[in-house]
Amino acid sequence: MNTNDIAQNGGRKAPAFAYDGYGERARIGLIFMASSVVMENEMWAMAPRGVSVHTTRIKLPKVNVEGIQAMMDAPQLEEAARLLASAPIDVLCFGGTSGSFLHGTAYDEALTAKLKNWAPGIAVNTASTGSLAALKALDVGPVVLATPYVDAVHERAIRWLGENGHEVLASDNLRIDEDQALAEVPLEKIFDMVCAMDHPDAEAVFISCTNFRSAAVIGALEEELGKPVVSAVQASFWHALRLAGVEDDCPDYGRLFRCGLPGVGA
Known part of the structure; x- marks a missing residue:
């Protein structure tokens, strides 16, 4: 801060405020x-x-x-x-x-x-809209799919991806029907689940469900598998x-x- 700045502030140094996450952007x-x-x-x-x-x-x-x-x-x-x-x-x-x-x-x-x-x-x-836009932005076709869903919901996810040009070459689901239990699946289990089901012809991984932890493993999975990983969140x-x-x-x-x-x- 120069002398003019201090003068315009009543002769005192302007206070330094902490970041408050206000959302100005x-x-x-x-x-x-x-x-x-x-x-x-x-x-x-x-x-x-x-x-x-x-x-x-x-x-x-x-x-x-x-x-x-x-x-x-x-x-x-x-x-x-x-x-x-x-x-x-x-x-x-x-x-x-x-x-x-x-x-x-x-x-x-x-x-x-x-x-x-x-x-x-x-x-x-x-x-769903964001997930399809993400797969399009990455210019990928076939995927592998990981979900925590029960079979009936998992099958609908496969159908929805297929009708949008993303054939599911391999998939796995944990058959969980209680919402709080979805969030309790450890990151290590999710990482191992995706690695175990990967398919050589899949161009990306898609992890579905917004109460299923995923963000923290994306970087590690991309490094391990050598392909983009997209999660719903x-x-x-x-x-x-x-x-x-x-x-x-x-x-x-x-x-x-x-x-x-x-x-x-x-």
């Missing part, structure tokens, strides 16, 4: 499951300086087709979107992968349209950042963060 609003914990902390871990995350929660009765459907049909979803839209956010993210791919791509597109109607003037994405956050105009690389969290949105700035 971008604020991301998150609709997340009430019993879940993973997505919020992973988004904060990945967040560039000046980006903040703001959450409203909805209830997930059970992690099976019936429970997910009940969550998506409940009036709390609209209420959550409208509550988030009352804050000065830049992007509204629906943080449920299975909830948005439950009935395929058309279902996710209809969900996005509803969210835009409930949150007018705010950019919207879902975990990482992809949702990357997509939200890009929608908000934040182009930062988050180097510990995968090749994806070196990519811009497909078709933008080309």
